[in-house]
Amino acid sequence: MKWVSVALAAILLAPGLSAQRLEQSLVQLAVEAGRFAGSAEYCNIDQDKVDNFISRILGRIAAQARDDTERALLRIEFKNQRTAASVKEPVAGCEVFAREFEAILAEAF
Numbered sequence: 001m002k003w004v005s006v007a008l009a010a011i012l013l014a015p016g017l018s019a020q021r022l023e024q025s026l027v028q029l030a031v032e033a034g035r036f037a038g039s040a041e042y043c044n045i046d047q048d049k050v051d052n053f054i055s056r057i058l059g060r061i062a063a064q065a066r067d068d069t070e071r072a073l074l075r076i077e078f079k080n081q082r083t084a085a086s087v088k089e090p091v092a093g094c095e096v097f098a099r100e101f102e103a104i105l106a107e108a109f
Contacts, residue, residue: 034077035084037082037085038082039101043098058078
């Protein structure tokens with residue numbers, strides 16, 4: 001699971017990107033953040049923290065999407081990844097994941 005948190009942190013902390021890189025990073029953000037949120041739900045991380053993470057990710061997607069269509073597609077991708085990840089334990093286990101989740105919240109938000 002470590003690669004997900006590293007990839008997610010890199011996207012969240014990235015400075016200004018070109019339009020093409022921004023679009024690619026938004027798709028990657030929706031995928032990785034959806035998986036991350038789903039894993040947090042599976043591991044029973046504090047729901048307020050999970051909700052805070054989700055609202056910040058969706059806010060970033062809304063702010064950076066080109067238009068309503070892209071915004072909707074990114075939200076759907078986020079939701080699909082979140083749902084899929086919420087039914088299986090992270091590869092590294094919930095204890096390790098909980099530490100990574102706290103680190104991402106501290107670094108990126």
